Amino acid sequence: MTNHALNFALTNLALMADAIGSGGGAAxxxxxxxxxxxxxxxxxAGLSRVVEPGDLAALKAFDGMSALEIWDRLxxxxxxxxxxSTRLAExxxxxxxxxxxxxxxxxxxxxDDEWPxxxxxxxxxxxxxxxxxxPFGLWVRGRANLRHALKRSVSVVGARACSSYGEHVxxxxxxxxxxxxxxxxxxxxxxxxxxxxxxALAAPGTTIAVLAxxxxxxxxxxxxxxxxxxxxxxxxxxxxxxxxxPTKLRFLARNRLIAAATQGTVVIEAAIRSGALNxxxxxxxxGRAVLAVPGPVTSRMSAGSHLLVRERNAVLATNVxxxxxxxxxxxxxxxxxxRAPQSVADTLDADLQRTLDAVPVxxxxxxxxxxxxxxxxxxxxxQSLDALAALALITQTPTGWRLPSPPGGx
Numbered sequence: 001m002t003n004h005a006l007n008f009a010l011t012n013l014a015l016m017a018d019a020i021g022s023g024g025g026a027a028x029x030x031x032x033x034x035x036x037x038x039x040x041x042x043x044x045a046g047l048s049r050v051v052e053p054g055d056l057a058a059l060k061a062f063d064g065m066s067a068l069e070i071w072d073r074l075x076x077x078x079x080x081x082x083x084x085s086t087r088l089a090e091x092x093x094x095x096x097x098x099x100x101x102x103x104x105x106x107x108x109x110x111x112d113d114e115w116p117x118x119x120x121x122x123x124x125x126x127x128x129x130x131x132x133x134x135p136f137g138l139w140v141r142g143r144a145n146l147r148h149a150l151k152r153s154v155s156v157v158g159a160r161a162c163s164s165y166g167e168h169v170x171x172x173x174x175x176x177x178x179x180x181x182x183x184x185x186x187x188x189x190x191x192x193x194x195x196x197x198x199x200a201l202a203a204p205g206t207t208i209a210v211l212a213x214x215x216x217x218x219x220x221x222x223x224x225x226x227x228x229x230x231x232x233x234x235x236x237x238x239x240x241x242x243x244x245x246p247t248k249l250r251f252l253a254r255n256r257l258i259a260a261a262t263q264g265t266v267v268i269e270a271a272i273r274s275g276a277l278n279x280x281x282x283x284x285x286x287g288r289a290v291l292a293v294p295g296p297v298t299s300r301m302s303a304g305s306h307l308l309v310r311e312r313n314a315v316l317a318t319n320v321x322x323x324x325x326x327x328x329x330x331x332x333x334x335x336x337x338x339r340a341p342q343s344v345a346d347t348l349d350a351d352l353q354r355t356l357d358a359v360p361v362x363x364x365x366x367x368x369x370x371x372x373x374x375x376x377x378x379x380x381x382x383q384s385l386d387a388l389a390a391l392a393l394i395t396q397t398p399t400g401w402r403l404p405s406p407p408g409g410x
Contacts, residue, residue: 096242107137108137108138122256125286182205209236214240363402
């Protein structure tokens, strides 16, 4: 796009803002109508199509430049930026914004009320799988406010070809998290991702699908109905502009968004080399909690989860309380571990407990013999036997004392 075309787009964009109104979603759904805001949004929208998500080379080449500076230098075909300038002929940010609006989506950028600040940690989070850096903006489809939805959130990730156990656990944990007011974030894929979204929706609660394609692209196609429901009741988010298809590198880049946006990542069934472990790696680099759900020791699907616990200090997660405790600040989510129900015998003092332990199971014994076994004097033993009998913990027979027969016993 030439500078003349860009100025023309800005004029049209200001008019388009009135037409869009507030129908595109909560907070920030309409395009900002002032000139500087328009230029910033258009530049970032254009860059989201020109630059591949998490492009490490771009991060180095653009170091220290604002989005507007990058966009202007690309327009001028500045030396050293030729590799990205080749896409400019096909880039029309105004058209992408219109296409997004038609799909019920909006483009959220830093500085918007809806922008999730935790994403900014990616600016200094280093690299992983040759992906790095924060996005120029996020394309958001759905009525919820992205920043508010992510305020208390957990990502749930795992294998596409998961077991019935993994699918069940993902759905149960996600439903419990959603019921506790925690937004469940995942990638919209088959297997664990889909189970996590369905579990959260069933609660009912909020769930967010972060895609490696455009927000108007249903991928995988068999999840199109699920993704539509997520968009209706939660949010569908992407770094790529409308119409973009997924690639392997785009999936790896997408993982960093899932990890950075949430307070913690829960891995359920993941192989040693998997996208879920890549997401866990990003969570570690972003300073987020990493949790893993155990599985059968014989299952290759759970090998990655077990590795996270054994070698990378992941928190073992077996229930919703474990997850909430891990993501809560300063122990605010600490819960008491489950305990077995307390019996009458658990409340006995030391003498009563020693006496009870000395009473035989089958053959009755007189008080003097029980006193010797318990190591107590006869008076204390007799008093203890009477007290235990009153609690129905022992039985007196003509020949002495014994424990009661179990129900149905002799």
